[in-house]
Amino acid sequence: xxxxxxxxxxxxxxxxxxxxxxxxxxxxxxxxxxxxxxxxxxxxxxxxxxxxxxxxxxxxxxxxxxxxxxxxxxxxxxxxxxxxxxxxxxxxxxxxxxxxxxxxxxxxxxxxxxxxxxxxxxxxxxxxxxxxxxxxxxxxxxxxxxxxxxxxxxxxxxxxxxxxxxxxxxxxxxxxxxxxxxxxxxxxxxxxxx
Numbered sequence: 744x745x746x747x748x749x750x751x752x753x754x755x756x757x758x759x760x761x762x763x764x765x766x767x768x769x770x771x772x773x774x775x776x777x778x779x780x781x782x783x784x785x786x787x788x789x790x791x792x793x794x795x796x797x798x799x800x801x802x803x804x805x806x807x808x809x810x811x812x813x814x815x816x817x818x819x820x821x822x823x824x825x826x827x828x829x830x831x832x833x834x835x836x837x838x839x840x841x842x843x844x845x846x847x848x849x850x851x852x853x854x855x856x857x858x859x860x861x862x863x864x865x866x867x868x869x870x871x872x873x874x875x876x877x878x879x880x881x882x883x884x885x886x887x888x889x890x891x892x893x894x895x896x897x898x899x900x901x902x903x904x905x906x907x908x909x910x911x912x913x914x915x916x917x918x919x920x921x922x923x924x925x926x927x928x929x930x931x932x933x934x935x936x937x
Contacts, residue, residue, distance in 0.1 A: 777895060778837075779836070781833075781895070782836030783890070785830070785832065785833030786829070786833030787829070788829055789829025789833055791826070792822050793823065799820075799881075800881065803878055803881075803882075804821065805821050806818075807858060807863060808825070811855075811862065821886060828848065829849070831845075836895070842895075846858060846892055846895060849892050850893075853885050853889045859882050918921075
């Protein structure tokens, strides 16, 4: 594999004719696919929390919320709130509507899930933090979801083919991900008088 002038990998001569278009397609749509896949998971898992005994995580979520709220919130209310929040996050990610608000709620929710590693430490670790239980592994996988949310938040979509400028005035990216060098100003060419 070689590198093109834009710094992106390009197909080696004689390589697959599908590699370059496939790479370009993945490059253009990877963040959108990531946003949609995380949205589907949140809709799905949120809906499961609204059905009694359907979610494998409902007992752990209810116990965590009970500890956080000092027992003031009933498990049924906790699950209703968590499930509804996850459904709203999923809908926001799927549609892309109110995405900044959705991602803010998403990150707060994800931070809350990590609290279980501390408040339910006896259930999360097998004697040491180096050996998580199955429940601990379930919670730790949220680090990947948090990273996905950060990647989605960092992505600045652009209209197809339009050049945009970054907030600091530097050239930003087009929809192909390439850096945009500003065009030189057009200088009128003097015409000869005859």
